[in-house]
Amino acid sequence: MVKGFSDVVSHPWSLLPGGITAPHGFQAAGITAGLKASGRPDLALLLAPEGAACAGTFTTTVVRAACVDLCADRLRASGGRARAVLTNSGQANACTGTRGLADSLTATAALAQRLALAPEEILICSTGVIGVPIPMQILLAGLDPLVAALSPEGGASAAQAILTTDLVDKQIAMEASLNGRWVRIGGMAKGSGMIHPDMATMLAALTCDAWVPPEVWQGMVQRAVERSFNAITVDGDTSTNDTFLAFAAGDPLASEHFDALEAGVTAVAQHLARAIARDGEGATCLIEVEVEGAIDGEAARAIARTVCGSSLVKCAIHGRDPNWGRIVAAAGRAGVPFDPEAVALWLGDHQLMAAGQPLAFDRAAASSYMRQRAAGAYLQDDCVVIRLVVGTGPGEGRAWGCDLSDQYVRINADYTT
DSSP: OOOOOTTSOOOOOEEOSOGGGSSTTOEEEEEOOSOSTTOOOOEEEEEOOTTOEEEEEEOOOSSOOHHHHHHHHHHHHHTSBOOEEEEEEEEOOOSOTHHHHHHHHHHHHHHHHHHTOOGGGEEEEEEEETTOOOOHHHHHHHHHHHHHTOBTTOHHHHHHHTOSSOSSOEEEEEEEEETTEEEEEEEEEEOSSSOOSSSOSSEEEEEESSBOOHHHHHHHHHHHHHTTGGGBOSSSOOOSSOEEEEEEOSSBOOGGGHHHHHHHHHHHHHHHHHHHHHTOTTOOOEEEEEEEEESSHHHHHHHHHHHHHOHHHHHHHHTTOOOHHHHHHHHHTSSOOOOGGGOEEEETTEEEEETTEEOOOOHHHHHHHHHHHHHTTTSTTOSEEEEEEOSSSSEEEEEEEEOOOHHHHHHHHSTTO
């Protein structure tokens, strides 16, 4: 059973293998086309069944790649319909002038021809260095082998082909019986740096083999995003290319099961979001901040995100220093009113504050707790947990981040050299 979160509808969704192609009817592929000098996989394709609904959320920065606007425009014009997503890794194709849009249009048109689809049914995502255009001859030459590699077992290869500085791929699949009908949800994501809550903070795709009306599906996906991808931070920077696309295709799902489906969508999105934070550039530790007692869930998540994003908090956790003053100071600047005299704070099982006052605690034991958790940072349920109570309100929320190490500076100082 999926670990329950207070702001997610609980439902027994179970893990299964297969990633984005675990849901019936979906195919994917990932190949090495030669877009990256490293020789690693760099071109991915996801193909949805006919009639698929597609929801999307995108970066909110005004400096964004043309592929982002192209995806948003096509989904808006089609009323939430699409069939395929092409993703190239190695070049962001952002800030490349008119060529950026021209290359995205050329790529989707060429792929549409090979798939016997309309160009408007094809979406495109790009990831890599900003200001670098796609080597179009290489990409176009890769389309035939990419289409030939499409397979119901292609989820893992696609998840590999979208990576950039990631150390590990990020994929998951789940299933549940909804009134006797088995429904599957799959997902993949990439992201390690330039991660901050401002949707979508990475590239990700989700698939589901139950059809939902596009307007309902968009609402489900948007709410799931607020509790997952918009609740993570690595370094405070939002990318020019952030995109999350979710497909629902198959037999229609009865409306009485929409809440259960949304719980599954949220669980998949949260798993991927945690994986991104866990794989933050240079990170050694996943952080989870739980906030209770706020005026509402949005306020609680705002506080949690601010704590996760604090450079001082991140550095303290990297040093395994239970410096609780940095945590409450960050909470206080989140733009959310609360009573400082009501604050209670825990680091794991170690209570550090009560009623706004510091408590005596075993600093060595609290530091040891962080070291032990960091040692297992790639385990799904193993992270440093900060719990903060800010009052008696009904609002609860969580956010995820990672520690800040000298390796983050080294990785990003040398990124283009």
